[in-house]
Amino acid sequence: MKRYKKLSFLLSFCFLISILSGCSLLDKLKSTEEPINSGTSSADTTYDASSESVNSDDSSSSQEVSEPSSPDLSNAEILLKSMSLREKVGQLFIIRPDALDFTLSSEVINDPHRKGVTCLSDAMLSALQEYPAGGVVMFGKNISSPSQIVEFNKSLIGSLPIPMFLCIDEEGGLVSRLANHPAFNLPKYESAADVGKSENVQDAENMGDTIGQYLHDYGFNMDFAPDADVNTNPDNPIIGTRAFSSNAETAACLVRGMADGLNQNRIIPVFKHFPGHGDTKEDSHLGIAIANKQQSEMEHCEWLPFIQAKRNEGIMVGHIAVPQITGNLTPAAMSHKVVTDILKNHLGFEGLIITDSLSMQAITDTYSASDAAVMAFKAGCDVLLMPNDYREAFDGILDAVDNGTITEDELNQTVLRILECKEANRIL
Numbered sequence: 001m002k003r004y005k006k007l008s009f010l011l012s013f014c015f016l017i018s019i020l021s022g023c024s025l026l027d028k029l030k031s032t033e034e035p036i037n038s039g040t041s042s043a044d045t046t047y048d049a050s051s052e053s054v055n056s057d058d059s060s061s062s063q064e065v066s067e068p069s070s071p072d073l074s075n076a077e078i079l080l081k082s083m084s085l086r087e088k089v090g091q092l093f094i095i096r097p098d099a100l101d102f103t104l105s106s107e108v109i110n111d112p113h114r115k116g117v118t119c120l121s122d123a124m125l126s127a128l129q130e131y132p133a134g135g136v137v138m139f140g141k142n143i144s145s146p147s148q149i150v151e152f153n154k155s156l157i158g159s160l161p162i163p164m165f166l167c168i169d170e171e172g173g174l175v176s177r178l179a180n181h182p183a184f185n186l187p188k189y190e191s192a193a194d195v196g197k198s199e200n201v202q203d204a205e206n207m208g209d210t211i212g213q214y215l216h217d218y219g220f221n222m223d224f225a226p227d228a229d230v231n232t233n234p235d236n237p238i239i240g241t242r243a244f245s246s247n248a249e250t251a252a253c254l255v256r257g258m259a260d261g262l263n264q265n266r267i268i269p270v271f272k273h274f275p276g277h278g279d280t281k282e283d284s285h286l287g288i289a290i291a292n293k294q295q296s297e298m299e300h301c302e303w304l305p306f307i308q309a310k311r312n313e314g315i316m317v318g319h320i321a322v323p324q325i326t327g328n329l330t331p332a333a334m335s336h337k338v339v340t341d342i343l344k345n346h347l348g349f350e351g352l353i354i355t356d357s358l359s360m361q362a363i364t365d366t367y368s369a370s371d372a373a374v375m376a377f378k379a380g381c382d383v384l385l386m387p388n389d390y391r392e393a394f395d396g397i398l399d400a401v402d403n404g405t406i407t408e409d410e411l412n413q414t415v416l417r418i419l420e421c422k423e424a425n426r427i428l
Contacts, residue, residue, distance in 0.1 A: 075428060076419035079162070080412060087162065088415045089397045090132030092377065092384050094165055094354070097136050097156070099390040100124040106388050110359050116141030118148055120155040128159055131394050134418060135165030135222070137386065138177060145183045146218065153219030162419075163427050165268070165383075167222040170211050171242060172258075175227075178214065186214055192227060192254075196244035201257040204244065208261020208269070216265040221427055224316060226258040228271040228305035229278035238283040246278075248304040256308040263313075268425050270354060271309045273318030274343060275325075275332050276302025284319040284362045288331055295325045295342075307347055312424040314352040315343065317381060319362035331362055333376050340380035352421050354383040364388050370396025377406060382414050 080088075098109040098117050101124055108114050116139065117124065136156055143149050157163045169175050173191035178184050187210050189195060195207050208226070215223055230251050231243035244254040259269035273284075275291065275298060282289040291302070309315050317339060319331040325338070332338040333355040343349050358364075358372045367375065373384050373393035377400075387393030400406040422428045 074420065074423065076416060076423045079419055079428070080416050083162075083415070085398070085401065086130075087132055088411055089394060089401070090160075091134035091162065091415045091418050092373075092382070092397060093133045093387065093390065093394065094135035094137055094167055094383055094385050095133050095390050096139065096386055097124070097142055097152075099386075100127045100131075100133075102127055102391070106359065110388075112139065112141060114141070118142055118144050119152055120159060125159055131391060132160055132162075133164065133390075134162075134383065135167055137167040137169075137224070138220075139169075140177050140181060143177060143181055143183070149178075149218050157219070163422065165222045165422070165427070166220045167224060167270075168215065168220050169224045170215060170220075171225040171227055172207050172211055173242060175225075175242060178218065179211075191241035192244045192258075193231070193241035196250065196254050199245070199250050199254075201253050204254040204257030205261040208258035209264055210261070212262040212265030212267040215262075215267050221266065221425065222268040222270060222314070223262055224270045224272060225262070226255040226269060226271060227273075228255045228308070229273060229276055230301055230305065231278045232301065233279040233281065235281050236278060237281070238285070238289075239278050239280075243278055248301040252304040252308055255305045259308070259310075259313065266426060268313060268421070269309075270314035270316050270352075271306055272316035273320065273356060274303075274306050274315050275318075275320060275322055275338055276306075277318050277320055278302065280320060284331075284356065285360050286362075287365065288329060288362045289318070289320045290329070291320055291322050293322070293324055298322070298325075303347065306343075306349075309349060309351055311350045312352075312421050314354050314383075314421075315349060316354045316356055316385075317343070318356045319360055333358075333363075333381055334367075334372070334379050336379045338379070344380055352383055352417060353381045355381050355385045357386040358384060358393070359386050359388040368396075369393040370399070373397055374400045374405060377410075377414070382417055 096109055098104055101117055138149065153166050157166060168177050170178055171192060172189035179186045179188050189207060195203050211223065227242045229239045229243045230248045231239055231246045243251060245251040255271060262269045277289060279293065280289040280291050306315060317333040319333060321329040321331060322338065323329055326335055339353060343353065355376045363372050369387045369389040369392040373387055373396050376384055377397065384393065397406065401408065401411055419428065
């Protein structure tokens, strides 16, 4: 493995620090070849997404994927061979459920104060047949009660032959769509920073396990957490106590702990916001955030938590510019240098790379929905999150494949990574 060869000078230092702090980074820096812990929740679950899998006995599509054309092909590879171009393109997107109501404007869809969709209507189901999606992310306005969200998730995961990623932001603390919802009586955490005060990995793992149990109960399979930022800038307006620590080694141990807790309940963790949002003064929801650090500085600090992420987990790339590294103010999710050269090749990450929301002003102020989707894909991102106009972004990818900007091989390799992640996490 080449994963850490360019960071090997850090490991001895990290190991020494971790011994002193009671956390072994050496133990935590496991190979990306190692499968995730796929244990199930110890709680009685209300809903099991795997029961809607394309591999279930009563699925009409299971006959297409249950007879391998070669004993050497995985289920994901077999499924890929049977997919249409539109099905492949759809796998690239995780969208708000509201985006399937084509009568709604992007302003209404993205406004947290406007009423959101809370069930899968016939019109939305019809939209999915034309514009299939790889996943859906729920926000507070899409949630009204425990029974409602269970039914909504169940209807969505059974709506297409290939089950979806069902996602939510549930970090524990300020950003917790379920725990902070008045209709839910769930364990609450003051913040990741509060949990991190002990510097005890078990505390972070317990937090992930608690959150993972109730997310699994309500039918989710992916959490946009942990926040893997290092909170080093007191003027930062958006991270603060969402991060576990202002110490990089401590944060690295704790984010791995939380991720392990989520994994124990078959919830895919997504580490965010690469290349690091902790030392910025801007909120990327409102415009481009800038991290003015050299690569060597980020290797010693911001990137230590992200190298904890394993294969079949995710890393979310933020709309953060690193001009000292790239020489420009291109948002990281649009930068081939950041996504492919650094995250994939230099740091050796083999899991899913997910953009931050493409409906944030850092993107919409400069790029159209179609251009943003194509640029992020070409930069090396696998999953395109919440484009400002889903149909325009979808059609933009289709056009890029048609005109050769995106090759069929590039599309197939990316879709296969997505399907393999779903298979490894028992969503397929």
